[in-house]
Every structure is written in structure tokens, then in C-alpha cells.
Amino acid sequence: MYCRNCGLELRDGAKFCPKCGAPQSERVEKKSRKTRWYVVASGLAALALIAGSAIGLFERRS
Numbered sequence: 001m002y003c004r005n006c007g008l009e010l011r012d013g014a015k016f017c018p019k020c021g022a023p024q025s026e027r028v029e030k031k032s033r034k035t036r037w038y039v040v041a042s043g044l045a046a047l048a049l050i051a052g053s054a055i056g057l058f059e060r061r062s
Contacts, residue, residue, distance in 0.1 A: 001014065001024070003019065003024065004022065005017060005020050008020070010024060
């Protein structure tokens with residue numbers, strides 16, 4: 001885990017950075033990584049569904 005303010009490597013579970021004193025929140029950091037993953041995965045799934053639907057519509061019209 002790294003300080004969100006100064007980038008110092010911190011021990012797991014640190015609540016404050018010993019260098020700059022910035023509060024740390026491991027929970028928020030983990031949540032944002034999970035959220036980012038779900039956003040990317042759902043975006044790719046949506047693109048796949050749209051592409052599949054478009055291909056299906058073009059094949060029916062031909």
C-alpha cells in the first residue's frame with residue numbers, strides 16, 4: 001500500500017502516513033479498484049451485446 005498523498009510505501013492497515021501525515025483509507029482504495037474492474041467488464045459486455053445485435057440485424061436484412 002502506498003500513501004495517496006506522497007507515494008511512500010506504507011505497512012498494510014496504516015491509518016496515517018508517517019512521512020506526510022495524510023490519512024489513509026485502504027478500504028476506499030480497494031473499492032475503487034473493484035469498481036474500476038466492474039466498469040471495464042460491464043463496458044466490454046455491453047459492447048459485445050451491441051455488436052452481436054448489430055450483426056444479427058444486418059444478417060436478417062440480407
